[in-house]
Amino acid sequence: MTLIWVSVGLIVAGLFFTLVAAVGLVRMPDLYTRAHATSKTDTLGTVLTLAGVALAFEAGVPRAKLLILAVFMLITNPTATHAITRSAYDQGIEPWTDDGGDAE
Amino acid sequence: MTLASQGGFETLFLGFVAAFVLASTLTLYRVARGPTPHDRVIAVNATGTTTVLVLALVAAAFDQPGFLDVAIVYALLNFLVSIAISKFTVERGGVL
Numbered sequence: 371m372t373l374i375w376v377s378v379g380l381i382v383a384g385l386f387f388t389l390v391a392a393v394g395l396v397r398m399p400d401l402y403t404r405a406h407a408t409s410k411t412d413t414l415g416t417v418l419t420l421a422g423v424a425l426a427f428e429a430g431v432p433r434a435k436l437l438i439l440a441v442f443m444l445i446t447n448p449t450a451t452h453a454i455t456r457s458a459y460d461q462g463i464e465p466w467t468d469d470g471g472d473a474e
Numbered sequence: 475m476t477l478a479s480q481g482g483f484e485t486l487f488l489g490f491v492a493a494f495v496l497a498s499t500l501t502l503y504r505v506a507r508g509p510t511p512h513d514r515v516i517a518v519n520a521t522g523t524t525t526v527l528v529l530a531l532v533a534a535a536f537d538q539p540g541f542l543d544v545a546i547v548y549a550l551l552n553f554l555v556s557i558a559i560s561k562f563t564v565e566r567g568g569v570l
Binding site for chain 1: 483486487490493494496497498500501503504510512513515516517519520523524526527530531533534539542543545546549550552553556557559560561563564
């Protein structure tokens with residue numbers, strides 16, 4: 371019975387980080403700052419939540435699937451953000467600076 | 475029989491699902507608003523990540539391990555879309 375509470379705690383932590391990622395995506399001034407805020411925080415929230423859901427299942431194939439999914443998200447989420455941000459920089463989107471850059 | 479589908483934890487997990495859906499609604503704001511296409515792609519990527527989490531939570535709450543396969547395929551497609559769009563925009567030069 372304590373295992374389900376550990377699971378609930380992990381999911382609450384993951385929910386917090388996912389909400390922080392969403393707020394960063396809405397409020398940051400630039401593409402690069404948005405990608406920075408979103409990729410790292412969202413990855414951490416995803417791994418925490420998937421670990422919590424894995425504890426909610428009993429040991430067996432579903433837990434193994436959730437572990438595979440967590441490892442996959444841990445690898446692919448920063449990779450995808452890196453690829454998009456790099457293509458944006460190759461296309462000539464300038465990073466926002468504090469002096470005179472137009473935010474949004 | 476998952477631990478989450480018994481003893482009242484099902485409602486709690488569905489509440490978590492509602493909170494994650496709220497977070498993905500916030501990212502949809504950036505999808506609609508984002509000035510550059512890359513903003514939209516990053517926001518769609520975040521939305522898809524949250525969708526994977528919602529699928530996993532629903533699988534635990536309703537005791538349906540088959541939803542986990544859907545979540546894995548959704549994560550694969552999400553990654554593939556991001557990589558494909560980034561390659562496409564670099565090679566075709568601002569089509570999207």
